[in-house]
Amino acid sequence: MYERYLHHFNEKVPLTQEEWELIQNYLTLKKLRKRQYLLQEGDVCKLVAFVEKGALRLYNVSENGTEHIVLFAVEGQFMTDLYSTFSGEPSIYNIDAIEDSELVLITRTASDELRKLSPKYQEFAFLETSEAYIQLAKRMTSVISLSLEQRYQELITNYPNIVQRVPQHMIASYMGLTPETLSRVRKRMSNTK
Amino acid sequence: MYERYLHHFNEKVPLTQEEWELIQNYLTLKKLRKRQYLLQEGDVCKLVAFVEKGALRLYNVSENGTEHIVLFAVEGQFMTDLYSTFSGEPSIYNIDAIEDSELVLITRTASDELRKLSPKYQEFAFLETSEAYIQLAKRMTSVISLSLEQRYQELITNYPNIVQRVPQHMIASYMGLTPETLSRVRKRMSNTK
DNA sequence: TAATACCGTTGACTTTGGTCAACGGTTTTC
DNA sequence: GAAAACCGTTGACCAAAGTCAACGGTATTA
CATH class of the missing domain: 2.60.120.10 (Jelly Rolls)
Structure with missing residues (x-):
């Protein structure tokens, strides 16, 4: 302890x-x-x-x-x-x-x-x-x-395994977004890279 | 001094x-x-x-x-x-x-x-x-x-005479908006109240 | 004082994000 | 172990904010 x-x-x-x-x-x-x-x-x-x-x-x-x-x-x-x-x-x-x-x-x-x-x-x-x-x-x-993509990227580098640990709709809330929008941001990112 | x-x-x-x-x-x-x-x-x-x-x-x-x-x-x-x-x-x-x-x-x-x-x-x-x-x-x-209207309102109460002192495009920048959008927010607010 | 740069506003249009509804796949819970 | 709640995704549509261009008014500056 x-x-x-x-x-x-x-x-x-x-x-x-x-x-x-x-x-x-x-x-x-x-x-x-x-x-x-x-x-x-x-x-x-x-x-x-x-x-x-x-x-x-x-x-x-x-x-x-x-x-x-x-x-x-x-x-x-x-x-x-x-x-x-x-x-x-x-x-x-x-x-x-x-x-x-x-x-x-x-x-x-x-x-x-x-x-x-x-x-x-x-x-x-x-x-x-x-x-x-x-x-x-x-x-x-x-x-x-920054753009939403950049902000999400930065979040991941600041909290490396937050995505594994925290439900996505909470991350959306933290970013001031709806869950749907974050879902689409993630999709855009996985497509273009 | x-x-x-x-x-x-x-x-x-x-x-x-x-x-x-x-x-x-x-x-x-x-x-x-x-x-x-x-x-x-x-x-x-x-x-x-x-x-x-x-x-x-x-x-x-x-x-x-x-x-x-x-x-x-x-x-x-x-x-x-x-x-x-x-x-x-x-x-x-x-x-x-x-x-x-x-x-x-x-x-x-x-x-x-x-x-x-x-x-x-x-x-x-x-x-x-x-x-x-x-x-x-x-x-x-x-x-x-908060909505843009509410955020602008809050800004004014936090910095009572900021609007008089600081050019509007800087306030827009501080709020993460374009000058045009802030101008329209202000217009909406003066119309509805 | 004339010329110039800057500023806020407006209009028309585009892009972005929100809303609502539906779906399949998990977890929880009873 | 079945039912229910939750979760992330997707599609169609709507609302909000950005972009671009133009304008008139006001400071700055030469």
Whole structure:
């Protein structure tokens, strides 16, 4: 347990044994079965989750009932509704498990406390937030400037086996498309290459 | 000089006079005339800019020459190519001034140093990065789930006088649309309301 | 101040993506 | 193990956005 989290941490900010033991006190483990919720619309998000194993999605549901996936998180990535954790306002999103998953959780308040106690954790939190921003900015760039084919190609290189793991209609939702359109994009791509 | 930066800082993380003097040593001022570049494609981005006055844009140029605006920054907001500053790789973006602007600059290396020296600055950097992420996540949500009319409406509420300040074809670019389409969206909106 | 470049709008047409319905092939579930 | 739900694909049609060209108005600039 915590293997991946610790490994991930050490890669960015190397830790001594004592430092890790301090940090570990603030973490908890949680297993989530496929389709189980980590966060439901209307609740305040108080947690940040790290995916040890499995996959999560963050999505909202529009008036007509359509789901819009804003984010995926697979092994080694973090997931939270950052806005809700900061503001304390109810979330407009749902977070649930796409596969059976194992998560490392830390509450927002624990994280704040730990950031004050541990300079290494502080640095780690800063780096992770920066990286999340960078990833999102990259995606925004591709959304406004690339063709659907190029965007799908990029998705595959960013999440190499997402296609095997996640149903296609969820990928369509993540790209802001209907399932039919994504199906046709894929067909076009397999024909022309 | 630095008025808005200091004010912004104090709102998030209140500073003593001595703390501010330390931080100020790491900052520099820069004026940019309209159309002047802060960053050009191919150069490594080494700076983070805070907009005291004016407006900046970050954009890339696709093969056929079309500009795609990824971000605006107006008074009180930060602008940088975070990926390039972190990785040290050449930027794929340009940053230039939409209006005559006054900026507070800090280099990436100075910022790293200052984060180690000053817990308050460390905290400020963390909060600003988090806020930038939140803003981008919100925009991503609207891109994949709202109609053009709704997205334009949201843009106006987020940047209340952007329409007065920024040429319409740049707003179209920011939304990933052609100028003609944005013009028609605006017409539809003025007709129906 | 005249010439020029730029900007937003509009119209006609094309291309792209969405909608709706149907189908066969899986999984789930009871 | 049968029934039901789900999933990806396809076709026909429709709606939305892009393209191209033209225009008049406004800044820029010489």
